[in-house]
Amino acid sequence: MTTILALDAMGGDIGPKVVVEGAAMALSRSTQRSLSFLLFGDKTLIQAELDKFPDLRQKSTIIHTDILITNDTKPAAAVRMGRKSNLGMAVDAVAKGQAHAVVSAGNTGAYMALSKILLKTLKGIDRPAIPAVMPTIKGKTVVLDLGANIDCSAENLVQFALMGEAFSRQILNLEHPSVGLLNIGSEDLKGNATVQKAAQLLKDIQDLNFSGFVEGNDITAGTTDVVVTDGFSGNIVLKAIEGAAHLFKHLLEKSLSSSWLGKLGYLLARSCFKEFKARIDPRFYNGAVFLGLKHIAVKSHGGTDSIGFANAIHVAVQMAESNLIDKIEQRLNLMANAESSILDHA
Amino acid sequence: MTTILALDAMGGDIGPKVVVEGAAMALSRSTQRSLSFLLFGDKTLIQAELDKFPDLRQKSTIIHTDILITNDTKPAAAVRMGRKSNLGMAVDAVAKGQAHAVVSAGNTGAYMALSKILLKTLKGIDRPAIPAVMPTIKGKTVVLDLGANIDCSAENLVQFALMGEAFSRQILNLEHPSVGLLNIGSEDLKGNATVQKAAQLLKDIQDLNFSGFVEGNDITAGTTDVVVTDGFSGNIVLKAIEGAAHLFKHLLEKSLSSSWLGKLGYLLARSCFKEFKARIDPRFYNGAVFLGLKHIAVKSHGGTDSIGFANAIHVAVQMAESNLIDKIEQRLNLMANAESSILDHA
Numbered sequence: 001m002t003t004i005l006a007l008d009a010m011g012g013d014i015g016p017k018v019v020v021e022g023a024a025m026a027l028s029r030s031t032q033r034s035l036s037f038l039l040f041g042d043k044t045l046i047q048a049e050l051d052k053f054p055d056l057r058q059k060s061t062i063i064h065t066d067i068l069i070t071n072d073t074k075p076a077a078a079v080r081m082g083r084k085s086n087l088g089m090a091v092d093a094v095a096k097g098q099a100h101a102v103v104s105a106g107n108t109g110a111y112m113a114l115s116k117i118l119l120k121t122l123k124g125i126d127r128p129a130i131p132a133v134m135p136t137i138k139g140k141t142v143v144l145d146l147g148a149n150i151d152c153s154a155e156n157l158v159q160f161a162l163m164g165e166a167f168s169r170q171i172l173n174l175e176h177p178s179v180g181l182l183n184i185g186s187e188d189l190k191g192n193a194t195v196q197k198a199a200q201l202l203k204d205i206q207d208l209n210f211s212g213f214v215e216g217n218d219i220t221a222g223t224t225d226v227v228v229t230d231g232f233s234g235n236i237v238l239k240a241i242e243g244a245a246h247l248f249k250h251l252l253e254k255s256l257s258s259s260w261l262g263k264l265g266y267l268l269a270r271s272c273f274k275e276f277k278a279r280i281d282p283r284f285y286n287g288a289v290f291l292g293l294k295h296i297a298v299k300s301h302g303g304t305d306s307i308g309f310a311n312a313i314h315v316a317v318q319m320a321e322s323n324l325i326d327k328i329e330q331r332l333n334l335m336a337n338a339e340s341s342i343l344d345h346a
Numbered sequence: 347m348t349t350i351l352a353l354d355a356m357g358g359d360i361g362p363k364v365v366v367e368g369a370a371m372a373l374s375r376s377t378q379r380s381l382s383f384l385l386f387g388d389k390t391l392i393q394a395e396l397d398k399f400p401d402l403r404q405k406s407t408i409i410h411t412d413i414l415i416t417n418d419t420k421p422a423a424a425v426r427m428g429r430k431s432n433l434g435m436a437v438d439a440v441a442k443g444q445a446h447a448v449v450s451a452g453n454t455g456a457y458m459a460l461s462k463i464l465l466k467t468l469k470g471i472d473r474p475a476i477p478a479v480m481p482t483i484k485g486k487t488v489v490l491d492l493g494a495n496i497d498c499s500a501e502n503l504v505q506f507a508l509m510g511e512a513f514s515r516q517i518l519n520l521e522h523p524s525v526g527l528l529n530i531g532s533e534d535l536k537g538n539a540t541v542q543k544a545a546q547l548l549k550d551i552q553d554l555n556f557s558g559f560v561e562g563n564d565i566t567a568g569t570t571d572v573v574v575t576d577g578f579s580g581n582i583v584l585k586a587i588e589g590a591a592h593l594f595k596h597l598l599e600k601s602l603s604s605s606w607l608g609k610l611g612y613l614l615a616r617s618c619f620k621e622f623k624a625r626i627d628p629r630f631y632n633g634a635v636f637l638g639l640k641h642i643a644v645k646s647h648g649g650t651d652s653i654g655f656a657n658a659i660h661v662a663v664q665m666a667e668s669n670l671i672d673k674i675e676q677r678l679n680l681m682a683n684a685e686s687s688i689l690d691h692a
Contacts, residue, residue, distance in 0.1 A: 135593065135597070137596050147530050150530070151538055182582060184493050184496070184577070184581035184582060191496065191578070192496045192578060215581075215582070215585050216581065216583060216584065216585025216586035216587075216588070216589060217585040217588050217589030217592070218589070219586055219589055220586070220589040220590050221589055221592070221593075229582075231530070232530060232537070232538060232579065233578065233579050235530035235561075235562065236528060236529075236561070236562040236575075236579050236582075236583055237562060237579075237582055237583055237586045238562065239563040240562035240563065240565055240566070240583045240586050241586050241589075241590040242562070242563050243564070243565055243587075244566050244586070244590035244591055244594070245590055245593075245594055246483065246563070246566065246567070247481065247482065247483055247567075248590070248594040248595075249594075250483050252598075261614050262614060264611070264614055265610070265611045265612075266611075266614075267611070268602070268608060268611025268612075268614070271601070
């Protein structure tokens with residue numbers, strides 16, 4: 001079976017060049033499966049890039065539009081431009097069943113708004129969230145939301161917890177993942193009204209393995225399999241962890257380069273640095289899914305290169321092939337039936 | 347001149363043992379200056395610990411109270427217990443001029459509430475904030491607030507920016523420190539209404555070197571000398587950075603221990619690990635000042651040991667000796683005169 005991908009060719013800081021190169025890279029990597037692409041945007045610009053990759057050209061169709069959503073377009077304006085824009089057409093192709101998944105490096109707010117309208121959210125979910133799979137001391141932890149939702153209600157956080165739990169079951173292959181709520185302390189008294197209310201609601205969900213509040217250091221400690229937070233703190237915390245890894249590497253290199261023995265130590269430790277760097281390289285975990293939609297929409301970082309965009313495509317293909325959304329929907333329905341009061345309330 | 351410290355002997359997870367041991371350690375370290383201590387709390391418990399340290403006993407006075415604020419006491423209840431409690435008496439000793447500074451490892455909310463009431467805030471400051479000095483790739487950056495204020499208005503953030511700027515001038519010895527506002531993106535459109543309003547207000551302060559929005563990774567990159575955020579995000583982000591450093595160390599050790607050469611590399615790199623570990627060891631930067639008060643109140647982490655508590659005392663002594671609060675007050679007044687509209691509004 002061919003997996004058809006709808007690509008917003010104009011999204012991101014660079015546009016068609018990165019998108020087309022990324023698609024070519026993803027195609028060349030896809031030995032076991034068949035991929036084809038729908039490219040939405042300015043035909044002339046896209047064609048010029050596509051002509052550089054004959055294999056990809058064979059598998060691609062360009063759908064032209066003059067109505068272009070860029071990184072500067074406000075979400076409200078993007079919604080008005082809607083189905084006739086590059087981004088809207090790409091999303092709509094999935095809604096209409098013409099493609100299995102959409103990938104865009106465009107403006108997050110605009111992409112999210114159009115995806116919510118055209119792809120609809122799963123039952124019981126008001127707003128999609130972006131999860132990340134973080135390396136931890138124990139293994140891996142799903143953290144969400146990473147920036148799709150700046151202001152969150154307690155009910156939003158509860159829904160993120162349910163989605164995160166269902167997602168981690170599939171992605172991390174866990175039987176009964178534990179879920180923590182990010183806060184400034186683990187005591188019940190701590191935090192703002194939103195997290196306190198969310199914790200109360202989560203405690204009442206019997207089928208959920210809720211571990212209560214966790215703190216910033218618990219993320220990389222791997223204290224819980226899922227860490228739930230609003231998109232503001234989540235985005236800041238993910239970037240801070242990336243930054244801390246860079247600082248550690250910098251300090252270690254500086255310290256080691258000060259002596260002959262240190263330099264030798266650095267040389268020996270170098271492959272480990274590389275390994276770690278790869279683990280935290282944003283390009284290799286680029287491709288964040290909008291969790292909670294009825295279809296697959298993957299967001300690539302706007303500033304990524306073609307390697308990063310290829311990885312975002314890879315994420316979309318994997319999701320399509322593993323029927324991830326169906327499985328998450330089944331799990332959410334199961335919990336909704338058991339705890340109808342919670343989800344109805346939300 | 348003798349520096350007199352008011353210590354809440356009952357605060358923290360362990361109470362008198364850690365506080366008294368910490369005081370003894372601080373005293374033995376203070377070769378060039380003279381210290382004396384007022385210890386507030388249960389006389390019997392404190393005396394038992396004090397008898398272990400004859401030098402400290404000579405320099406200490408116990409002030410007994412039966413009204414004890416513990417880590418479980420809610421701020422509102424602590425305020426009601428007020429001046430007659432261990433914590434309230436310790437804070438009040440500074441307000442009355444009987445001590446130069448107060449140090450407590452007790453409940454942050456209760457301590458903050460009592461300090462605001464008894465010690466009062468500086469002109470133009472509504473709520474004190476807790477700053478941290480973080481290691482960065484470029485040197486050091488002041489980050490605030492680290493958890494004193496969970497819900498912050500735009501005006502609170504503006505005041506944190508002014509206090510952080512004044513603080514970094516003194517602590518980091520900078521001429522014209524740059525100030526960034528923590529957000530989920532550097533574009534003007536990003537973030538919630540609070541950070542957007544705060545950015546607008548900060549742009550209008552002519553004498554402030556405001557650099558606009560910074561992101562999570564900018565903290566350890568050292569992009570700006572000061573990073574301003576609310577206490578919720580600030581607390582989470584600081585702990586996440588600590589956690590990331592532990593993860594990095596763990597992965598590196600694991601990776602290096604897998605081969606003979608790797609083990610050698612680890613051995614050579616070990617002193618660097620130690621150096622870094624010390625830099626991020628919470629005990630060595632334990633002792634967070636409530637910035638924005640008219641007197642010196644230092645908060646020790648509740649779970650710290652005597653080394654950590656000694657360091658908190660050291661911070662209080664340094665602040666007292668350097669007249670830090672006077673200098674910050676002068677700077678705030680200077681900016682307030684130049685920008686009276688901003689501070690009057692706040």
